[in-house]
Amino acid sequence: MTRVAMMVNGREVSGEVEGRTLLVDFLRQQLGLTGTHVGCDTSQCGACTVHVGGVPVKSCAMFALEAEGAEVRTIEGMAAPDGTLSVIQRAFQEHHGLQCGYCTPGMVMSAAGLLQVNPDPSEHEVRVWLEGNICRCTGYHNIVRAILAAAAELRGDAAAAA
Amino acid sequence: MYDFEFARPATVDEAVALLADEDAQALGGGQTFIPTLKQRLAAPSRLVSLSGIAALRFVRMEGDLLCIGGGTTHATVAREAAARFPALAALAAHIGDPAVRNRGSIGGSLANNDPSACYPAAALGTGATIVTDRNTHAADDYFQGMFTTALEPGEIVTEVRFALPEAASYQKFVQPASRFALVGVFVARMAEGVRVAVTGAAEDGVFRWTEAEAALEDDFAPGVLEALSLPAEGMIGDMHGSSEYRAHLVGVMTRRAVVAATASG
Numbered sequence: 001m002t003r004v005a006m007m008v009n010g011r012e013v014s015g016e017v018e019g020r021t022l023l024v025d026f027l028r029q030q031l032g033l034t035g036t037h038v039g040c041d042t043s044q045c046g047a048c049t050v051h052v053g054g055v056p057v058k059s060c061a062m063f064a065l066e067a068e069g070a071e072v073r074t075i076e077g078m079a080a081p082d083g084t085l086s087v088i089q090r091a092f093q094e095h096h097g098l099q100c101g102y103c104t105p106g107m108v109m110s111a112a113g114l115l116q117v118n119p120d121p122s123e124h125e126v127r128v129w130l131e132g133n134i135c136r137c138t139g140y141h142n143i144v145r146a147i148l149a150a151a152a153e154l155r156g157d158a159a160a161a162a
Numbered sequence: 163m164y165d166f167e168f169a170r171p172a173t174v175d176e177a178v179a180l181l182a183d184e185d186a187q188a189l190g191g192g193q194t195f196i197p198t199l200k201q202r203l204a205a206p207s208r209l210v211s212l213s214g215i216a217a218l219r220f221v222r223m224e225g226d227l228l229c230i231g232g233g234t235t236h237a238t239v240a241r242e243a244a245a246r247f248p249a250l251a252a253l254a255a256h257i258g259d260p261a262v263r264n265r266g267s268i269g270g271s272l273a274n275n276d277p278s279a280c281y282p283a284a285a286l287g288t289g290a291t292i293v294t295d296r297n298t299h300a301a302d303d304y305f306q307g308m309f310t311t312a313l314e315p316g317e318i319v320t321e322v323r324f325a326l327p328e329a330a331s332y333q334k335f336v337q338p339a340s341r342f343a344l345v346g347v348f349v350a351r352m353a354e355g356v357r358v359a360v361t362g363a364a365e366d367g368v369f370r371w372t373e374a375e376a377a378l379e380d381d382f383a384p385g386v387l388e389a390l391s392l393p394a395e396g397m398i399g400d401m402h403g404s405s406e407y408r409a410h411l412v413g414v415m416t417r418r419a420v421v422a423a424t425a426s427g
């Protein structure tokens with residue numbers, strides 16, 4: 001076992017892991033952050049998407065020890081400490097961007113990654129970006145709608161968000 | 163997944179030393195290798211992660227060459243090669259999905275030499291040089307068949323050097339489930355001549371379509387390719403497409419690449 005330490009959602013955390021311990025297992029099993037889901041475990045579905053160093057990655061395709069010293073953000077770090085949802089999360093709620101919710105943490109983290117690099121994406125750009133996030137319920141339309149609405153709100157474009 | 167000792171050195175020299183053990187293996191972005199480990203198709207005793215080596219991550223011009231560090235992610239290449247080599251940046255921008263591109267590296271892709279991977283087409287299609295900790299390999303000698311390269315065990319791809327084409331394009335027909343290339347063709351008009359490299363199609367991995375190169379050398383226009391065709395023999399045939407279909411697609415994608423390269427160049 002090896003000691004690993006990183007910042008998760010702004011908090012310093014550490015634990016003992018094996019070489020083969022995946023980042024997603026460290027987050028879920030050792031830190032109890034079970035909002036990050038495992039859908040496929042084969043790098044296909046994106047349910048396990050978290051941010052490492054500010055960009056989205058699949059936490060099922062990264063070892064915990066590779067995140068040594070890194071800043072990690074999970075879905076639990078998206079809402080404010082008092083539980084107020086982030087703009088993107090609220091947009092998913094308002095636009096029915098989820099049904100069972102299994103894919104949602106990954107969708108939200110992936111969407112947040114998009115809006116960081118492209119605050120004003122077209123519908124096509126949103127759809128292309130979500131290529132690595134699979135949803136078996138919604139048919140994607142409302143997810144895309146939610147992300148476009150969140151983007152507009154974050155740009156301060158209240159009319160478009162309505 | 164079997165367990166292993168995990169090492170994360172900060173320099174190439176340390177990594178080379180750690181990889182000298184017989185059962186040690188390098189870990190790049192892990193986007194191919196971690197799924198392989200999960201399936202127990204590999205069982206290294208030690209994994210040497212290259213992710214802590216800052217010196218392996220760069221995109222810069224040296225003289226006339228665009229030089230990219232072996233550990234540079236696809237996302238970084240997509241961003242930082244865009245001004246100098248748009249066809250390469252576009253190739254990188256269409257590998258997998260955004261999360262894969264934030265981890266997967268050019269060195270890992272070239273070391274793996276998946277028969278359907280994109281970077282091998284760019285390297286062979288421009289005659290790039292693959293630099294390692296101990297050697298330099300010309301692309302023409304480097305790719306040696308499906309999942310096989312000139313690399314020795316423990317040899318690390320530290321840099322890839324690209325001469326810049328006068329005009330170039332990579333056209334990929336996406337296999338929609340895996341997002342790899344069902345067929346991908348890189349066409350480049352280089353100072354020394356036209357090169358055409360094909361990935362996804364052949365059982366032996368990436369290859370140069372020399373008849374197309376000769377025809378395009380005389381006249382860089384899609385029409386000259388109409389008379390050419392590739393035999394289905396030696397092409398991959400699977401549930402996604404027969405070998406005849408792939409042979410046909412090579413012609414289609416090559417013509418599209420010539421049209422796109424002409425528009426860009």
Ligand SMILES: Cc1cc2nc3c(=O)[nH]c(=O)nc-3n(C[C@H](O)[C@H](O)[C@H](O)COP(=O)(O)OP(=O)(O)OC[C@H]3O[C@@H](n4cnc5c(N)ncnc54)[C@H](O)[C@@H]3O)c2cc1C
Pocket residue numbers: 043044187188189190191192193194195196212232233256257258259262265266267268269270271273274276278279280281317318319320340341342343
């Ligand atoms: C969902 C998904 C979609 C994808 N789509 C595409 C696609 O469309 N096109 C495409 O080309 N690829 C695609 N890939 C593969 C992706 O590009 C991988 O990143 C790449 O093939 C391997 O790079 P890596 O850095 O992740 O290497 P790893 O997976 O870490 O390693 C792969 C192999 O290379 C070795 N290695 C790694 N780095 C080095 C180095 N610097 N020097 C020597 N050896 C090294 C390892 O030991 C291992 O044997 C996809 C992957 C996924 C998961």
Ligand code: FES
Pocket residue numbers: 037038039040041042043044045046047048049058059060061
């Ligand atoms: S669980 Fe990681 S991509 Fe599906």
Ligand code: FES
Pocket residue numbers: 097098099100101102103104134135136137138
């Ligand atoms: S809401 Fe059920 S998988 Fe997306």
